[in-house]
Amino acid sequence: MLSQKSLKHLNKIEQKKFRQAQGEFIVEGVKGVKEAMLAQANVVLLVIEKTKDSEPDFLDLINLATKNDILIEYCNEKEAKKLKTTETFPGILAVIKQPKVILNDFDGTIICLDGVKDPGNLGTIIRTADWFGVKSILLSEDCVDLYNPKAVRSTMGSIFHLNILESTNVVQDLTKLQKNGYVLNGMVMNGDKLDKVNKKNMNIYVFGSESHGIRPEVEKMLDNKYTILGCPSAGYPRPELGSKAGQAESLNVAVACGILLSKI
Amino acid sequence: MLSQKSLKHLNKIEQKKFRQAQGEFIVEGVKGVKEAMLAQANVVLLVIEKTKDSEPDFLDLINLATKNDILIEYCNEKEAKKLKTTETFPGILAVIKQPKVILNDFDGTIICLDGVKDPGNLGTIIRTADWFGVKSILLSEDCVDLYNPKAVRSTMGSIFHLNILESTNVVQDLTKLQKNGYVLNGMVMNGDKLDKVNKKNMNIYVFGSESHGIRPEVEKMLDNKYTILGCPSAGYPRPELGSKAGQAESLNVAVACGILLSKI
Numbered sequence: 178m179l180s181q182k183s184l185k186h187l188n189k190i191e192q193k194k195f196r197q198a199q200g201e202f203i204v205e206g207v208k209g210v211k212e213a214m215l216a217q218a219n220v221v222l223l224v225i226e227k228t229k230d231s232e233p234d235f236l237d238l239i240n241l242a243t244k245n246d247i248l249i250e251y252c253n254e255k256e257a258k259k260l261k262t263t264e265t266f267p268g269i270l271a272v273i274k275q276p277k278v279i280l281n282d283f284d285g286t287i288i289c290l291d292g293v294k295d296p297g298n299l300g301t302i303i304r305t306a307d308w309f310g311v312k313s314i315l316l317s318e319d320c321v322d323l324y325n326p327k328a329v330r331s332t333m334g335s336i337f338h339l340n341i342l343e344s345t346n347v348v349q350d351l352t353k354l355q356k357n358g359y360v361l362n363g364m365v366m367n368g369d370k371l372d373k374v375n376k377k378n379m380n381i382y383v384f385g386s387e388s389h390g391i392r393p394e395v396e397k398m399l400d401n402k403y404t405i406l407g408c409p410s411a412g413y414p415r416p417e418l419g420s421k422a423g424q425a426e427s428l429n430v431a432v433a434c435g436i437l438l439s440k441i
Numbered sequence: 442m443l444s445q446k447s448l449k450h451l452n453k454i455e456q457k458k459f460r461q462a463q464g465e466f467i468v469e470g471v472k473g474v475k476e477a478m479l480a481q482a483n484v485v486l487l488v489i490e491k492t493k494d495s496e497p498d499f500l501d502l503i504n505l506a507t508k509n510d511i512l513i514e515y516c517n518e519k520e521a522k523k524l525k526t527t528e529t530f531p532g533i534l535a536v537i538k539q540p541k542v543i544l545n546d547f548d549g550t551i552i553c554l555d556g557v558k559d560p561g562n563l564g565t566i567i568r569t570a571d572w573f574g575v576k577s578i579l580l581s582e583d584c585v586d587l588y589n590p591k592a593v594r595s596t597m598g599s600i601f602h603l604n605i606l607e608s609t610n611v612v613q614d615l616t617k618l619q620k621n622g623y624v625l626n627g628m629v630m631n632g633d634k635l636d637k638v639n640k641k642n643m644n645i646y647v648f649g650s651e652s653h654g655i656r657p658e659v660e661k662m663l664d665n666k667y668t669i670l671g672c673p674s675a676g677y678p679r680p681e682l683g684s685k686a687g688q689a690e691s692l693n694v695a696v697a698c699g700i701l702l703s704k705i
Contacts, residue, residue: 304692334689425571429565
């Protein structure tokens with residue numbers, strides 16, 4: 178029942194190149210689709226597995242879609258298997274227009290990710306920011322694609338609650354924000370103790386990639402550098418790590434971001 | 442050059458059943474193998490890609506292995522491709538005997554995971570515990586296998602620094618620990634504010650699975666219940682979430698664990 182054209186279109190959006198050209202992305206599952214509709218994202222198509230259309234969760238979404246004039250296509254089990262989804266097809270997905278975000282949309286505390294490559298980490302950071310009420314995320318040009326299916330899934334629907342800008346020149350964007358009064362704080366391995374953060378500022382917090390940290394061109398712009406201290410007494414002596422760490426060499430970037438946000 | 446027997450053995454250990462029967466597991470990559478040897482884990486075999494054996498990192502490990510009488514087998518590129526590793530073979534792996542951990546090895550703060558199924562989350566929690574100097578982790582019988590290759594990789598070598606017990610009966614183990622004076626704290630959705638934790642106690646912190654939380658049989662044993670508060674003003678009104686959350690419904694379990702550990 179799903180048209181060949183739709184099937185082809187859906188499977189193409191799984192590829193970054195086509196996703197960007199088309200300006201669309203996919204969210205899978207009841208939870209993600211529901212969050213998209215509640216947040217009034219621009220849903221252009223719903224695909225629903227016919228055998229599930231009488232389940233209460235699905236019925237709610239079908240009603241909501243009908244009320245909002247959203248196109249619904251139904252598929253059978255065989256067609257569902259042809260969909261290239263991140264895991265087994267959860268019975269529902271939505272095709273959504275990528276929102277156009279500009280720097281002026283930003284408000285309050287800003288998280289900036291510089292070269293974060295892991296889609297799961299990106300998604301988890303978005304979800305955590307949402308939990309702590311942070312509304313603005315700036316992604317450097319070499320971050321993983323925001324609309325990577327794994328990243329979208331890891332946000333658990335929070336992708337629809339924030340303004341997230343995929344920068345084409347993060348140094349330029351950060352310079353503009355600094356000029357507008359923002360203070361640029363970087364999370365590094367050898368900075369000040371995190372507790373010293375001045376919460377009254379308009380703050381940007383920059384996190385680098387786990388393997389390379391913050392790039393030098395961004396690091397030299399920083400107003401402050403902070404570190405999340407581990408437990409120095411935990412490790413056998415590891416002079417190469419300095420005195421700030423336990424035995425682990427670093428924290429996962431999503432965990433570090435969560436700790437920062439819980440403190441501010 | 443890699444014997445057929447070794448290749449078969451290695452690929453079998455990738456399966457949980459065989460891994461358990463054999464009491465062995467695999468760690469991949471320079472970082473993981475180095476941590477294993479520094480922590481004096483019981484390494485029974487090193488497999489190294491011949492073309493890389495003159496790189497400095499590899500030479501260090503070969504010297505260390507030779508000094509410790511560890512068997513080394515070399516493989517060529519073609520054989521490397523036959524190895525079922527988590528990603529592209531990074532040129533080195535070690536086969537390691539699973540350590541025998543008992544409850545009496547536990548010391549200080551204990552993290553208990555009840556039904557955590559995602560190997561990446563498990564690995565990240567181990568890495569975070571290591572950073573903050575927590576030495577003891579108790580896994581319920583329905584957690585993901587500790588030696589799952591993805592979990593091992595996500596620990597970034599920290600798996601070798603902690604005592605981690607895969608319980609066969611977590612209710613029984615927690616009962617024993619409570620009798621020995623431990624206080625049982627659970628992380629739940631509607632508990633007290635986290636700041637109230639009594640850090641002077643001998644504390645166990647229990648985290649449940651993301652989808653089902655802490656199981657009822659464990660929850661009824663808890664002495665205290667805590668919640669990590671989000672930002673109540675962040676969301677549009679969502680009465681179903683109560684007043685404790687931003688718009689996100691929950692935190693990722695590894696992020697929640699990191700926030701807890703940063704506070705205690």
